[in-house]
Amino acid sequence: MSLVVKSEPFHIQAYKNIKNLLLANEFSSGEQLTEIGLARKLGVSRGPVREAIRMLLQDGLVIQKGVHIHVLDPTFKDVEDLYLCRKRLEPLAAGLATEKMLQDNKNRLIEIIEKTKHNLKMNELGTVVELNTKFHELIVHSSENQQLIQFMDLIAAKTVYMRNSILRNYTREAAFIEEHEKVAQAILNNNKDQAELEMTQHIQNDLEAFYPLFEKTDIKDE
Numbered sequence: 754m755s756l757v758v759k760s761e762p763f764h765i766q767a768y769k770n771i772k773n774l775l776l777a778n779e780f781s782s783g784e785q786l787t788e789i790g791l792a793r794k795l796g797v798s799r800g801p802v803r804e805a806i807r808m809l810l811q812d813g814l815v816i817q818k819g820v821h822i823h824v825l826d827p828t829f830k831d832v833e834d835l836y837l838c839r840k841r842l843e844p845l846a847a848g849l850a851t852e853k854m855l856q857d858n859k860n861r862l863i864e865i866i867e868k869t870k871h872n873l874k875m876n877e878l879g880t881v882v883e884l885n886t887k888f889h890e891l892i893v894h895s896s897e898n899q900q901l902i903q904f905m906d907l908i909a910a911k912t913v914y915m916r917n918s919i920l921r922n923y924t925r926e927a928a929f930i931e932e933h934e935k936v937a938q939a940i941l942n943n944n945k946d947q948a949e950l951e952m953t954q955h956i957q958n959d960l961e962a963f964y965p966l967f968e969k970t971d972i973k974d975e
Contacts, residue, residue, distance in 0.1 A: 872884065
């Protein structure tokens with residue numbers, strides 16, 4: 754059965770579907786992808802898939818090796834580079850959110866934190882990871898800076914992919930929730946400098962906590 758409908762261009766739907774499959778870890782890191790294989794999987798012709806692959810190449814979720822397309826197989830440096838970008842851009846978003854975030858979204862921010870606590874207690878780590886993503890997305894989108902949102906949406910997708918492909922459902926126990934609470938409190942208090950500081954520290958702590966896990970994987974710099 755086809756995974757696409759006629760409400761939007763087929764290549765956009767193909768792009769979204771393949772991207773979702775990548776983020777859900779349906780393909781192995783480094784796996785070769787073919788137009789015909791993806792077309793069969795989605796139930797579409799090769800044309801939309803070809804355009805979708807071009808978009809995914811721009812996103813950096815797939816790479817080209819000669820004439821072949823492969824799923825991104827991230828190195829340790831890839832992850833460090835990504836987090837360096839996050840450490841520069843997300844504090845900016847947090848600072849802007851102190852000025853722009855609507856009350857409904859402030860309430861939602863606290864709700865996400867409470868749900869995260871509950872799901873961590875229930876050991877629902879997959880849901881915890883999803884809520885973590887929603888927390889960061891809400892702050893970024895509350896910045897109301899469209900250029901920043903576009904940059905961060907791309908970075909967020911790669912973050913999710915790298916987390917799922919390398920770290921699976923790894924989480925830093927309760928430490929990251931306390932950091933989320935500090936970021937949220939600064940936003941609720943309209944304290945721009947504190948929000949930027951707390952977000953910077955949170956991203957750095959997140960990266961540093963991953964170092965031991967990287968050592969346990971086969972990921973090495975090329």
